[in-house]
Amino acid sequence: MLNVFTTGVKESLQFKWAILGNVFSSFISLFLLASVWTVFFPRDYLPYFIGVYLILPSFQVYSYIAHEYANIIMKGWDLTMAKPANTFLIKTLYMYGTYAPDYLINLVIGTLTLYFFNINFNLPVVIVSLPFILIFEMALAYFITSFSYFFYTTWGIRVLLRLLDTVFGGFVFPLYLLSEQGKAIVFSFPFAHKCFFVVDGMLNNYIPFSSYINLVLWSMILFIIAFPLHKKGWKKFEGLGG
Amino acid sequence: MLLRARNITKYFNVPAGKFLIFPRWKKVKVLKGISFNIDEGEFVALLGPNGSGKTTTIKILSGILTPEEGKVEILGYVPWERKAEFLKSIGVLFGNRSNLVFDVPLMDSFLLLKDIYGLSEDFFNKRVKELAGMLGISSLLNTPVRKLSFGQRMRAEVMAVFLHKPKLVMLDEPTIGLDPVVKDEVRKFLKNINKKEKVTIILTTHNIQDVEYLCRRTLLIKNGELIWDGPTEALKTKYVKFKELEGEFGRIKDRRKLKALSRFIQIKGNRIKGKVPKHLQIKLIKLLFEAFELKSLNIREPELEEIIKQIYGE
Numbered sequence: 262m263l264n265v266f267t268t269g270v271k272e273s274l275q276f277k278w279a280i281l282g283n284v285f286s287s288f289i290s291l292f293l294l295a296s297v298w299t300v301f302f303p304r305d306y307l308p309y310f311i312g313v314y315l316i317l318p319s320f321q322v323y324s325y326i327a328h329e330y331a332n333i334i335m336k337g338w339d340l341t342m343a344k345p346a347n348t349f350l351i352k353t354l355y356m357y358g359t360y361a362p363d364y365l366i367n368l369v370i371g372t373l374t375l376y377f378f379n380i381n382f383n384l385p386v387v388i389v390s391l392p393f394i395l396i397f398e399m400a401l402a403y404f405i406t407s408f409s410y411f412f413y414t415t416w417g418i419r420v421l422l423r424l425l426d427t428v429f430g431g432f433v434f435p436l437y438l439l440s441e442q443g444k445a446i447v448f449s450f451p452f453a454h455k456c457f458f459v460v461d462g463m464l465n466n467y468i469p470f471s472s473y474i475n476l477v478l479w480s481m482i483l484f485i486i487a488f489p490l491h492k493k494g495w496k497k498f499e500g501l502g503g
Numbered sequence: 504m505l506l507r508a509r510n511i512t513k514y515f516n517v518p519a520g521k522f523l524i525f526p527r528w529k530k531v532k533v534l535k536g537i538s539f540n541i542d543e544g545e546f547v548a549l550l551g552p553n554g555s556g557k558t559t560t561i562k563i564l565s566g567i568l569t570p571e572e573g574k575v576e577i578l579g580y581v582p583w584e585r586k587a588e589f590l591k592s593i594g595v596l597f598g599n600r601s602n603l604v605f606d607v608p609l610m611d612s613f614l615l616l617k618d619i620y621g622l623s624e625d626f627f628n629k630r631v632k633e634l635a636g637m638l639g640i641s642s643l644l645n646t647p648v649r650k651l652s653f654g655q656r657m658r659a660e661v662m663a664v665f666l667h668k669p670k671l672v673m674l675d676e677p678t679i680g681l682d683p684v685v686k687d688e689v690r691k692f693l694k695n696i697n698k699k700e701k702v703t704i705i706l707t708t709h710n711i712q713d714v715e716y717l718c719r720r721t722l723l724i725k726n727g728e729l730i731w732d733g734p735t736e737a738l739k740t741k742y743v744k745f746k747e748l749e750g751e752f753g754r755i756k757d758r759r760k761l762k763a764l765s766r767f768i769q770i771k772g773n774r775i776k777g778k779v780p781k782h783l784q785i786k787l788i789k790l791l792f793e794a795f796e797l798k799s800l801n802i803r804e805p806e807l808e809e810i811i812k813q814i815y816g817e
Contacts, residue, residue: 346619
């Protein structure tokens with residue numbers, strides 16, 4: 262299935278100007294956001310935000326995968342359904358492929374920016390964490406798409422999960438600021454483990470092993486809930502439209 | 504036997520009136536127990552008016568939909584169990600759905616299919632060369648799909664379906680929207696590959712020329728029921744109720760005979776034209792010879808398209 266991923270990469274590379282645009286917008290966003298953060302948060306948190314927005318920029322590919330898949334169900338069906346491959350897996354790998362060049366560019370910019378500000382960081386922590394993040398994102402997309410057979414659109418659940426992801430993941434404010442009780446609640450969800458803990462680990466050279474366990478457990482839970490729903494949904498599926 | 508379908512029945516849920524929050528559904532039977540067999544190497548047309556159940560049948564045969572009742576066995580597999588070996592032995596093309604990736608060169612779409620179908624490098628290279636040559640798209644392999652014309656893209660779509668050398672191919676409107684030249688090329692390709700590789704092809708189309716050129720056998724579905732399963736030529740024998748008649752005469756020999764003919768033919772100048780019921784044709788032709796001094800007389804069966812229109816409309 263590697264070709265599915267590489268085709269996604271090739272598709273993304275067809276639009277080189279769009280990638281350059283993304284590079285430019287990454288810089289602009291960081292500059293603007295950094296100006297706002299320094300008003301609300303001490304300057305100490307700047308490396309954290311560079312990490313969140315450049316090293317792990319909007320790792321919310323699950324939302325796009327879920328959108329693509331739900332679109333197929335809503336609009337009827339897709340020819341991948343008549344092929345010896347899983348449509349969901351094809352869409353996921355393809356989507357990961359299309360986002361790969363963007364992500365790599367962000368990663369390079371993020372790394373250079375951290376060097377520029379003379380901030381110590383440990384990139385291998387991010388590299389090791391990436392497979393766990395990608396598996397969790399896939400599980401989350403699989404979970405969301407299971408609803409598409411029954412409600413056709415998954416817009417509501419996607420918005421809700423992206424909101425939880427953004428807040429609980431540490432995109433809006435550094436989760437260090439939470440109270441102990443708040444941390445206990447937020448850290449039981451997977452979102453902090455796919456962003457906050459990774460960035461913290463990258464900056465402080467330490468990531469708790471339990472963070473990976475959390476992501477794996479949540480991935481398993483989501484797959485276990487979604488699998489029978491997909492099976493039931495497939496039987497219910499009417500594939501309307503010629 | 505390659506395909507055996509028995510009593511396929513499929514229901515769809517449709518809204519039963521307006522609703523505020525909770526929809527109410529009613530079940531509509533879209534396939535009413537259709538049965539047929541298809542042998543290896545056959546080229547079969549699956550015809551029917553819009554909404555008759557053709558596409559649903561194809562979706563069931565390709566494992567996309569599960570029927571509520573009935574049995575289907577293709578190459579020993581039940582399609583909706585979606586075994587990889589079964590899916591590797593079929594190919595599906597729907598005129599309005601694409602097998603290709605729009606923003607990458609055509610070859611990348613084929614490489615993707617190579618991966619999905621697990622084709623060997625050697626087989627893939629030979630197959631691409633062979634099919635691209637047959638369809639006249641060898642020079643387009645490195646062109647992004649979005650830059651292809653509609654005719655070029657449809658030929659590429661057809662190639663994509665046959666790339667893994669399937670045993671059964673289901674084509675839905677493969678010539679829709681094509682100009683006559685490309686249409687002819689696609690038809691010739693389909694005829695050749697059916698003959699050469701003994702691939703079984705099921706074709707659903709509204710283009711009767713496709714059927715006449717390609718399919719010896721026709722299945723006709725109407726309102727979810729299979730109303731015809733037999734040779735395409737025999738459709739005419741069964742459904743032709745009239746023959747069309749046209750002729751030229753020198754003079755009228757017997758005016759009394761004209762009265763009996765007036766229900767079936769019109770006279771314009773020295774020409775006659777009309778529709779003669781099949782069961783009366785001998786009698787009426789005899790009368791024509793008695794009534795007119797005929798210079799010429801053409802009697803022909805209506806075109807298949809006319810017959811299909813008549814069946815759809817009944």
